[in-house]
Amino acid sequence: MFDSNSCIICNDSISDPVCKNCYIKQIKILLNDLKMHPMAKEIILGKVKNKFPIETLNDIDCILCKQENVDLCYYCFSINLNNILRGLNLTEELIRDFGFNPMHETYLESKINIG
Numbered sequence: 117m118f119d120s121n122s123c124i125i126c127n128d129s130i131s132d133p134v135c136k137n138c139y140i141k142q143i144k145i146l147l148n149d150l151k152m153h154p155m156a157k158e159i160i161l162g163k164v165k166n167k168f169p170i171e172t173l174n175d176i177d178c179i180l181c182k183q184e185n186v187d188l189c190y191y192c193f194s195i196n197l198n199n200i201l202r203g204l205n206l207t208e209e210l211i212r213d214f215g216f217n218p219m220h221e222t223y224l225e226s227k228i229n230i231g
């Protein structure tokens with residue numbers, strides 16, 4: 117069955133759809149709040165823009181701008197973003213400060229287990 121309201125990566129239905137542009141806006145604000153180096157900002161934003169799919173068959177409107185279609189759920193977006201940030205060797209603290217961390221509890225658990 118074709119479900120046009122599902123995430124293109126994990127296939128789960130998207131409950132609070134937010135489009136890529138709105139996520140990027142949020143990330144820009146966070147980068148300013150975190151007082152990141154302008155160069156680091158450029159690199160992060162460039163990677164986020166390249167990494168996420170542009171074309172979508174979905175017809176779910178973004179709840180924020182109501183203009184763009186949404187093709188990724190929050191969970192998959194967070195995982196992608198965290199992978200980008202880790203790839204840039206940002207510290208876990210900084211990645212956590214972004215607030216896009218679906219693995220938060222698991223991460224803490226694994227840290228406790230490792231000691």
Ligand SMILES: [Zn+2]
Nearest residue numbers: 123126189192
């Ligand atoms: Zn997903």
Ligand SMILES: [Zn+2]
Nearest residue numbers: 135138178181
């Ligand atoms: Zn939007």
